[in-house]
Amino acid sequence: MINSFDIMTVGMDYDDYNTFRTTLTPASGFQSAQFRFIELHCTSLTNLISIRKKNHLSNNPDLRECLEHVYWKDAGTNPKTGEKTLTLQLFE
Secondary structure, three states: OHHHHHHHHHOOOHHHHHHHHHHHOOOOHHHOHHHHHHHHHHOOHHHHEOOOOHHHOOOOOOHHHHHHOEHHHHHOEOOOOOOEOHHHHHHO
16 A cells, blocks of 8 residues: 555656546545545554645644645645545545
């Protein structure tokens, strides 16, 4: 699992990544509740905060604040428009 995202984080630009993900909709690892459960049980929620959002957290973020900035929400939001991708909408 740790190495499965390397190609998507360093090998694709945003548009290529979205094209790739769209071809999998609605079935994708992003939507896998089991995958999210494994993440949540294997590490602290603060470790799942998007790197770009960590500086925006309060000093003692509560569960709600952490979930608002979890990386998969950041990854599922179009940075140009702020709109949720179809994949994130289906996951939620």
